[in-house]
Amino acid sequence: MTTESTWSDVLRGEFDPAWLSLPVGGAAAAAVFLYAPVAPDMATMLAITVFSISLWVGSPVDPWLTGLLAIGLVGVAFSTELALTGFGSAATWLVVLGILLGEATRQSGLAAAVERAALGVIPGDATTNATTTYRNLLVVLCAAALGFVVLVPSSLVRVLILGPILISVGKRFTERRTRVGLFLGPLFVTYYAGTGILTGSLANIIITGLVETNAGVSIGWVEWAVWLGPVMAVGRAATITAIAYLRYRPTDPDAIDASDRAEDATATSPEARRMMAFLLVGVAIWATDSIHGLHPLYGALVVAILAFTPRIGVVGPDAVGKANFSIVFFLGAIFAIAAGLQQTGFTDVATDAILAAFPQDASLAVALGFLAVASISLTFLMEGLAVASVLTPVLVAFAQGAGLPLVPVAMTEAVALNTYFFPYQSAVLVAILGLDVVDSMELIKMAALCSLATLLVLLPIQIGVFALAF
DSSP, X not given: OOHHHHHHHHHTTOOOGGGGHHHHHHHHHHHHHHHOSSOHHHHHHHHHHHHHHHHHHHOSSOHHHHHHHHHHHHHHHTOHHHHTGGGGOHHXXXXXXXXXXXXXHHHTTHXXXXXXXXXXXXXXXXXXXXXHHHHHHHHHHXXXXXXXXXXXXXXXXXXXXXXXXXXXXXXXXXXXXXXXXXXXXXXXXXXXGGGGSGGGOHHHHHHHHHHHHHHOOOXXXXXXHHHHIXXXXXXXXXXXXXXXXXXXXXXXXXXXXXXXXXXXXXXXXXXXXXXXXXHHHHHXXXXXXXXXXXXXXXXXXXXXXXXXXXXXXXXXXHHHHHSOOXXXXXXXXXXXXXXXXXXXXXXXXXXXXXXXXXXXXXXXXXXXXXXXXXXXXXXXXXXXXXXXXXXXXXXXHXXXXXXXXXXHHHHHHHHHTTOOSSGGGOHHHXXXXXXXXXXXXXXXXXXXXXXXXXXXXXXXXXXXXXXXXX
16 A cells, blocks of 8 residues: 555545554554663564564555565664575575475475365265365365475465465365365364474474473473473364354355366376475475484475476576565564563563562462463464573473472473464564465454463463373
């Protein structure tokens, strides 16, 4: 939306209320800068954070543009090195490679092949009724998305690979709501259910690594899956599937396009088969990270090189031009803000203040519930992975001092740090937004429903399991 169109909308009485986030965010940032009882550097960083979050939530402009503004503000107020911190992060470059993989997956025909495979496992008589077809496809695709959690140890890569496939599958339906459901349901499953598998979420890996470094306690893959898998992988996947069905099921049973049924029987192209082989090479690298210790970035790098190499690859250099890399600016802003909050000491102050409110002599169940709320509260201030790196050492020291078992503490923190409401809290949610299928408000509503279901239903069950076992 341009400035000219905005003023035209005002004159016609059609002003978009999203633009109110600009003056509201500016006023809030000014209030923080002028009146917050903290050091000047911390107040400046907080003001930039508040202003950026206001724009990301209100979304008067695209998130990447707000990200550029935030990077510029951090650079002017602090330093160029701090402002560009995010562009040296392995997670940022994993996003770049994931975008290339998504484009290669789409252009190679693999997305269409997966669509045919998904349609092939549903009952034949269900392909003319939109509601039944949607339900069956949603269950099949969400189950496949859950399987991806085990195979691919990067939620961001999973989302970027599955995204083009789900977009292709959704084109079978004429109602937009149904296409959105088939898009968001499996993507939220492959993202949120990653909590239940140690290698399914980068936050899990960061937390367990810091627990082992700071306390000498090692949590294994099988141990993690046994404790969290039933509720936070399988249970969470089932819950999200149910939410996607109830929220996005077709209103018209005839809202389905079966005109391309003849295409469903066509053979998979050689390019699609090669792309699948390349992805399996990447899966092998990701699945053996405990042996070679390489970051998931390198698995994606190998797949991208194979996919774009002349003669053996599946796409040409023109695919790079068609890919949308604007999300990188959002990621750069997120990491710059997180580093700035940590550099100015705000994260330490916030963490200490939260933990100071912990009720003394509380039961394990109460303690875990409090720690979950404390962890989630920090994700409103910085990206979840940044919270994991800042908060985990503090929680380890606190748990040891309070006599709390470290395994349930670490696992509860992991659940909390994979429970988001707004795109700015997670690079994965921004990646979903960057696929240009849903707008920010639609994504926020679905994320809020899934997160509330986790906090109000699944997390109490999980804490109950811990309380009985420990």
